Amino acid sequence: xxxxxxxxxxxxxxxxxxxxxxxxxxxxxxxxxxxxxxxxxxxxxxxxxxxxxxxxxxxxxxxxxxxxxxxxxxxxxxxxxxxxxxxxxxxxxxxxxxxxxxxxxxxxxxxxxxxxxxxxxxxxxxxxxxxxxxxxxxxxxxxxxxxxxxxxxxxxxxxxxxxxxxxxxxxxxxxxxxxxxxxxxxxxxxxxxxxxxxxxxxxxxxxxxxxxxxxxxxxxxxxxxxxxxxxxxxxxxxxxxxxxxxxxxxxxxxxxxxxxxxxxxxxxxxxxxxxxxxxxxxxxxxxxxxxxxxxxxxxxxxxxxxxxxxxxxxxxxxxxxxxxxxxxx
Amino acid sequence: xxxxxxxxxxxxxxxxxxxxxxxxxxxxxxxxxxxxxxxxxxxxxxxxxxxxxxxxxxxxxxxxxxxxxxxxxxxxxxxxxxxxxxxxxxxxxxxxxxxxxxxxxxxxxxxxxxxxxxxxxxxxxxxxxxxxxxxxxxxxxxxxxxxxxxxxxxxxxxxxxxxxxxxxxxxxxxxxxxxxxxxxxxxxxxxxxxxxxxxxxxxxxxxxxxxxxxxxxxxxxxxxxxxxxxxxxxxxxxxxxxxxxxxxxxxxxxxxxxxxxxx
Numbered sequence: 001x002x003x004x005x006x007x008x009x010x011x012x013x014x015x016x017x018x019x020x021x022x023x024x025x026x027x028x029x030x031x032x033x034x035x036x037x038x039x040x041x042x043x044x045x046x047x048x049x050x051x052x053x054x055x056x057x058x059x060x061x062x063x064x065x066x067x068x069x070x071x072x073x074x075x076x077x078x079x080x081x082x083x084x085x086x087x088x089x090x091x092x093x094x095x096x097x098x099x100x101x102x103x104x105x106x107x108x109x110x111x112x113x114x115x116x117x118x119x120x121x122x123x124x125x126x127x128x129x130x131x132x133x134x135x136x137x138x139x140x141x142x143x144x145x146x147x148x149x150x151x152x153x154x155x156x157x158x159x160x161x162x163x164x165x166x167x168x169x170x171x172x173x174x175x176x177x178x179x180x181x182x183x184x185x186x187x188x189x190x191x192x193x194x195x196x197x198x199x200x201x202x203x204x205x206x207x208x209x210x211x212x213x214x215x216x217x218x219x220x221x222x223x224x225x226x227x228x229x230x231x232x233x234x235x236x237x238x239x240x241x242x243x244x245x246x247x248x249x250x251x252x253x254x255x256x257x258x259x260x261x262x263x264x265x266x267x268x269x270x271x272x273x274x275x276x277x278x279x280x281x282x283x284x285x286x287x288x289x290x291x292x293x294x295x296x297x298x299x300x301x302x303x304x305x306x307x308x309x310x311x312x313x314x315x316x317x318x319x320x321x322x323x324x325x326x327x328x329x
Numbered sequence: 330x331x332x333x334x335x336x337x338x339x340x341x342x343x344x345x346x347x348x349x350x351x352x353x354x355x356x357x358x359x360x361x362x363x364x365x366x367x368x369x370x371x372x373x374x375x376x377x378x379x380x381x382x383x384x385x386x387x388x389x390x391x392x393x394x395x396x397x398x399x400x401x402x403x404x405x406x407x408x409x410x411x412x413x414x415x416x417x418x419x420x421x422x423x424x425x426x427x428x429x430x431x432x433x434x435x436x437x438x439x440x441x442x443x444x445x446x447x448x449x450x451x452x453x454x455x456x457x458x459x460x461x462x463x464x465x466x467x468x469x470x471x472x473x474x475x476x477x478x479x480x481x482x483x484x485x486x487x488x489x490x491x492x493x494x495x496x497x498x499x500x501x502x503x504x505x506x507x508x509x510x511x512x513x514x515x516x517x518x519x520x521x522x523x524x525x526x527x528x529x530x531x532x533x534x535x536x537x538x539x540x541x542x543x544x545x546x547x548x549x550x551x552x553x554x555x556x557x558x559x560x561x562x563x564x565x566x567x568x569x570x571x572x573x574x575x576x577x578x579x580x581x582x583x584x585x586x587x588x589x590x591x592x
Contacts, residue, residue: 080420205439212431215484216417221383223488224407224435269422272442 002273005266009280013062016287020058021050023295056185061290061304062283063189064181064245065255067196069282071241072256073263073275074203077210078234079139083320086242086256088146089235093153094123095246100160100173117247123149124239128232135228136217137235179252179305181290192244199241202233203275210234210271252305254312255282261319334359335523336380336492340389343375350375352547354389362518363525364534366559367544368568373527374414376544377494380525381412393492407435411485413495415478421470425480428469429455432487455487458513474501482510486517493517495526499533511537535559535581543567555581 022033026049036046037055071086087093098119102111127149131142161173175182209230213220221227245252263277286304289311293302334357341354350372365373378384380391382398391398393409401409411432419428432455433448444452456462459479469477478501485493498514499507515537518524528534534541534555541558543551545567551558559581564572575582 208434208437208439208442211427212434214420214423215428215431216419218383218414218417219419219431219481219484221403222381222407222410222412222414223431223484224402224404226403264422269420270427 002267006273006277009263009266009277009284012284013280013287016284016291017058017062020061020287020291021054023291024049024054025294025299052185056189057181057290058287060181060184060189060248061287063193063196064249064252065259065282065284065286066279067199067241067245067282068252068255068286069259069263069278070200070203070275071238071245073260073271073278074206074210074234074238074241075256076260077213077271078137078231078238079142080213080216081139081143082261083257084143085253086238086245087150087251087253088127088143089239089242090123090127090146090149090153091120091239091242092246092251093150093157094126095120095243096173096177096251097123097153097156099176100157103173104160104164117243120243120246121239123153124235124243128235137228137231142235175303176250177305178303179250179308180293180301180303181249182301184248188248192247195240195247196244199237199239199244200279202237202240206230206234206237207271207275214269249304252286252308254308254316255286258312258316258319259285261316265319335394336525337392337395338380338389339392341376341379341386341391342388343372343379343384344387345372345375349387349547351544352388354548356542356549356552358523358525358540360518360521360523361539362514362537363523364528364538364541364555365525365544366528366531366534366541366567367550371544371567373544374496377412377496377525377527380492381410381494382406383412404435407488407490409490410492410494411488411490413481413485413493413498415481415497415500419469421468423469424465425461425467425469425472425483426452426456426465428480429461429483429487432484432489435488451487451489455483458486458516459483460509475503475506478502479506479510482513491522493522493524495524497529498526499528499530507533531559531564531583532581559583 021037028046028049032046033050036044036050040047040051068086072084075084075086075088076082095116099116102115107115127142127145128137130145131137133141157173157177209220209225212223212225213230215223217227259282260274260278263274263281267273267277289308290304293304293307296302337357338354342352343350354376365376367373375384379386380398382391382401385399398406398410429452430444430448433444433451436448456465459482461479461483464472464476469480472480478498482495482498485495495514498510502510511533514524514526538555540553541551541555542549543558543563550566551563556576559574561572561574564570564574564583571586573584573586575584
């Protein structure tokens with residue numbers, strides 16, 4: 001049963017990728033599309049559209065979805081809390097606030113992405129330091145520090161938007177907050193991919209220990225898990241994955257919250273299945289959502305983050321409320 | 330120097346939250362069942378966690394087969410010592426079998442994900458000995474507190490460690506399950522392990538332990554065979570309760586003397 005569901009999930013990704021490549025602003029018929037896809041060196045408009053616009057965009061959407069879903073699954077397992085979101089690490093609010101401040105003071109557009117990345121990381125480190133107790137991280141303190149710092153930094157963003165009323169800088173901030181893949185291509189993906197890959201490697205190495213952690217921190221420690229090292233490794237992995245996603249797409253909410261839940265329903269709580277299932281489902285969902293965001297109101301684009309919130313929130317509520325039983329007993 | 334054994338405590342001092350609980354504890358344990366008794370807050374659980382290497386003592390060393398537990402890696406420690414504490418919440422959707430299989434973690438390196446035949450045998454054996462075979466597919470969230478307690482004991486058995494430490498293993502258990510659990514611990518010791526259990530019921534300690542350690546006043550009040558360690562005098566020192574100890578053919582019985590509690 002689990003194998004069948006897994007196979008369906010795995011098949012969903014190439015399907016989503018095909019849909020993502022097939023739909024877009026410029027209509028291409030099936031034959032042209034396939035020809036361009038399989039003959040990338042021939043040149044021409046179709047090849048440019050497919051290989052310079054659609055393929056990188058689909059690849060970015062898949063990376064963002066997989067990274068956020070994986071970060072969410074890791075943090076939910078680490079904090080033993082099923083309603084944790086990757087943005088809890090402070091990554092997005094830190095990046096958002098610095099981007100807002102940079103836009104307010106009129107900083108050059110080129111410095112904004114690296115500035116956002118660095119301040120996101122700095123905020124994540126601050127959250128982790130606040131959440132420390134002895135050598136370990138305290139799950140409750142991490143949630144508290146993450147939520148309160150995010151609220152503070154969101155207020156900074158709001159203030160910046162209010163100050164810049166209706167200016168183009170304000171629109172840039174709003175676009176970032178709404179989450180979008182518009183205008184992203186191979187260079188952005190190449191810049192973000194190493195962080196995402198490093199996060200993935202750490203996550204995979206931690207899977208057996210994470211499975212043991214489900215029995216509780218004290219039990220995991222007496223079963224040979226170095227809990228402090230596992231917590232820090234996972235926080236670093238989740239931070240890297242979230243940072244990569246934020247750098248590529250701005251704020252794309254609910255993927256990191258909903259997908260791990262959905263994956264848990266499909267393949268169960270064993271992280272050997274849950275981690276790859278989250279990865280696949282996250283990639284498929286964001287690729288499909290981005291295709292929808294590009295086509296539903298073409299030639300205009302609906303912000304990806306907004307679209308995902310419309311899909312994600314009701315899904316999450318149904319999944320969570322129908323779950324019923326307590327997660328820990 | 331204390332006599333050598335599987336576990337030796339050498340000058341152990343333990344403080345929690347700035348308060349010294351125990352100081353200069355020197356004891357050594359051989360194969361068998363040891364019951365640790367004492368009043369609430371006297372340091373029984375802290376002593377157990379110190380032996381397990383989960384808590385650093387403020388002074389002294391705990392040696393397991395001659396090696397300082399704090400010098401072992403987490404996995405090495407888990408292969409030598411199993412610690413059963415019942416009160417921590419666990420993921421409710423976990424099946425009994427998956428929970429018990431986690432005991433095999435210290436026998437695997439991080440890339441070895443699949444259970445070996447030895448892992449499966451250890452899990453099957455632990456489930457069988459705790460009468461959980463029929464429960465193996467049940468989720469933890471659907472179990473009673475007593476059934477869950479048996480899962481944690483099965484987890485410790487599947488760990489196949491020569492030292493098994495248990496903090497109140499009979500809490501939440503009804504009379505029959507308590508007797509079965511204590512008998513199981515005797516069987517484990519008979520198989521060549523050291524079992525140290527914190528117990529609250531003096532009758533249980535007297536009936537099932539080879540040796541009783543009474544803690545109180547920052548150290549060991551009494552240490553020896555049950556009849557020698559559990560006397561009117563040591564119980565008054567440890568609990569401040571005046572008790573008559575009655576020797577019966579079936580074991581020791583403890584009766585509180587009415588209206589005569591020590592101050």
